[in-house]
Amino acid sequence: MSILVVGSVALDTVETPFNRVEEVLGGAASFFSTAASLYSQVNLVAVVGSDFPQEYLDFLRSRPINLDGLQILDGPTFRWVGRYHMDMNARDTLDTQLGVYAGFHPVLPAGYLDSELLFLANIQPELQMEVLQAAPRTRLTVLDTMELWIMPAREQLTEVMKRVDVLLLSEEEVRQFTGKASILKGVRDLFALGLKYVIVKQGSYGALLFGVDGTYFSAPTYPLEEVSDPTGAGDSFAGGLSEAGGCPWQSDRLFRLRGL
Amino acid sequence: MSILVVGSVALDTVETPFNRVEEVLGGAASFFSTAASLYSQVNLVAVVGSDFPQEYLDFLRSRPINLDGLQILDGPTFRWVGRYHMDMNARDTLDTQLGVYAGFHPVLPAGYLDSELLFLANIQPELQMEVLQAAPRTRLTVLDTMELWIMPAREQLTEVMKRVDVLLLSEEEVRQFTGKASILKGVRDLFALGLKYVIVKQGSYGALLFGVDGTYFSAPTYPLEEVSDPTGAGDSFAGGLSEAGGCPWQSDRLFRLRGL
Numbered sequence: 001m002s003i004l005v006v007g008s009v010a011l012d013t014v015e016t017p018f019n020r021v022e023e024v025l026g027g028a029a030s031f032f033s034t035a036a037s038l039y040s041q042v043n044l045v046a047v048v049g050s051d052f053p054q055e056y057l058d059f060l061r062s063r064p065i066n067l068d069g070l071q072i073l074d075g076p077t078f079r080w081v082g083r084y085h086m087d088m089n090a091r092d093t094l095d096t097q098l099g100v101y102a103g104f105h106p107v108l109p110a111g112y113l114d115s116e117l118l119f120l121a122n123i124q125p126e127l128q129m130e131v132l133q134a135a136p137r138t139r140l141t142v143l144d145t146m147e148l149w150i151m152p153a154r155e156q157l158t159e160v161m162k163r164v165d166v167l168l169l170s171e172e173e174v175r176q177f178t179g180k181a182s183i184l185k186g187v188r189d190l191f192a193l194g195l196k197y198v199i200v201k202q203g204s205y206g207a208l209l210f211g212v213d214g215t216y217f218s219a220p221t222y223p224l225e226e227v228s229d230p231t232g233a234g235d236s237f238a239g240g241l242s243e244a245g246g247c248p249w250q251s252d253r254l255f256r257l258r259g260l
Numbered sequence: 261m262s263i264l265v266v267g268s269v270a271l272d273t274v275e276t277p278f279n280r281v282e283e284v285l286g287g288a289a290s291f292f293s294t295a296a297s298l299y300s301q302v303n304l305v306a307v308v309g310s311d312f313p314q315e316y317l318d319f320l321r322s323r324p325i326n327l328d329g330l331q332i333l334d335g336p337t338f339r340w341v342g343r344y345h346m347d348m349n350a351r352d353t354l355d356t357q358l359g360v361y362a363g364f365h366p367v368l369p370a371g372y373l374d375s376e377l378l379f380l381a382n383i384q385p386e387l388q389m390e391v392l393q394a395a396p397r398t399r400l401t402v403l404d405t406m407e408l409w410i411m412p413a414r415e416q417l418t419e420v421m422k423r424v425d426v427l428l429l430s431e432e433e434v435r436q437f438t439g440k441a442s443i444l445k446g447v448r449d450l451f452a453l454g455l456k457y458v459i460v461k462q463g464s465y466g467a468l469l470f471g472v473d474g475t476y477f478s479a480p481t482y483p484l485e486e487v488s489d490p491t492g493a494g495d496s497f498a499g500g501l502s503e504a505g506g507c508p509w510q511s512d513r514l515f516r517l518r519g520l
Contacts, residue, residue, distance in 0.1 A: 202465060205466075206465075206480075208483065216483065218466070221478075223476065224444070
């Protein structure tokens with residue numbers, strides 16, 4: 001099976017109460033691809049600047065990740081700077097520099113056209129839409145986004161939401177986008193856009209899957225003693241979804257909510 | 261099956277961002293007994309004042325709850341006043357008046373001595389210890405407590421913990437009692453007291469069960485659209501534990517953590 005993914009490949013500077021790292025490999029598409037490549041062939045669409053370290057390219061290349069769709073352009077790589085609170089479930093974005101992503105237009109190599117799944121990782125909604133329109137008819141399309149796009153690019157983001165099967169959002173993002181305090185009410189608003197499933201990420205508490213048909217599935221987390229850096233946890237989780245061909249929730253733990 | 265429970269029967273005044281109620285039936289033992297009585301015979305040990313409304317006695321009596329161990333003494337009933345934040349997972353205790361609980365010594369009626377389970381609901385640890393020592397040899401003893409006792413009665417509370425099988429605490433209470441930010445490390449400290457299981461309550465996110473043998477079980481919650489008052493949710497959850505004779509975690513969803 002192969003998965004087409006578009007999203008950010010970035011250099012992250014991350015501060016936690018316990019540590020600080022500078023310009024390490026980051027970006028939603030990097031985390032997603034690394035996790036998904038444990039199970040599937042990944043076809044990556046992204047862009048980096050001429051300043052992107054060779055060692056990170058080598059890391060991605062060492063896995064079943066096809067980089068034919070990764071452009072290397074003159075200019076700076078996408079950079080993100082963030083700081084985590086004592087409770088590692090909360091963080092502040094201190095800086096975001098789109099760099100070469102600002103004027104980027106993806107080109108899908110011929111070898112990507114037989115991809116069975118499409119994952120639109122966090123990036124500008126306009127760019128997600130371009131890939132959605134250029135992509136082959138995949139079996140399932142999954143969309144992720146973040147705070148950065150919910151208010152400033154709400155209209156474009158909504159258009160993308162209307163055209164995908166599954167949406168991943170954090171609890172806070174559900175509240176931000178829908179204006180509803182109740183997650184259940186917010187999810188119902190999202191279904192009105194045409195989505196089939198909404199996955200609500202709850203940080204260290206796990207994730208909930210809601211289906212428009214009443215499906216409800218709760219995925220717990222594996223308890224960790226030490227967390228050194230939660231960046232990309234949600235993207236890696238999305239990568240793991242590919243294990244069962246995008247449908248890990250077809251299990252006997254699933255039940256249906258009445259009246260959803 | 262029958263369950264012996266000691267804990268508070270109280271009058272609660274509760275303020276949420278949406279509502280306020282005054283002097284309604286509350287107290288850990290009331291919530292526990294109501295939930296547990298759906299499955300089992302409950303033998304209640306508690307005390308109320310002469311001001312306790314007859315309608316609340318009638319409510320408890322209408323269920324399979326034995327009130328032979330409920331004393332009615334001259335003086336005021338236990339009263340609790342609390343206020344919930346916008347996020348109903350957090351609350352402030354504004355006032356606690358022990359009333360007739362201050363000098364209360366329980367007497368166990370003969371009919372209580374064949375109880376198979378013992379639940380020490382939230383109340384002064386000295387009182388929990390008295391019942392633990394007077395109680396028959398039950399198959400399983402379970403202990404709950406709250407913030408109110410963790411610091412001011414730490415020593416007595418620790419003595420009770422050393423003599424029970426299962427402890428229920430919220431995440432915040434695990435951190436308060438053990439001083440560990442990591443729940444996993446805190447739970448390990450609690451096992452050092454001799455506990456067999458620790459259940460960590462996570463409010464609307466569910467609960468985790470840890471066993472000294474490495475057992476790990478995650479119980480999700482049923483998603484609710486409207487929450488009008490979360491008071492007693494943890495006590496009602498404890499009451500529901502009785503469904504499987506105190507061992508609902510003997511299921512195929514259980515797995516073991518390595519190196520716990």
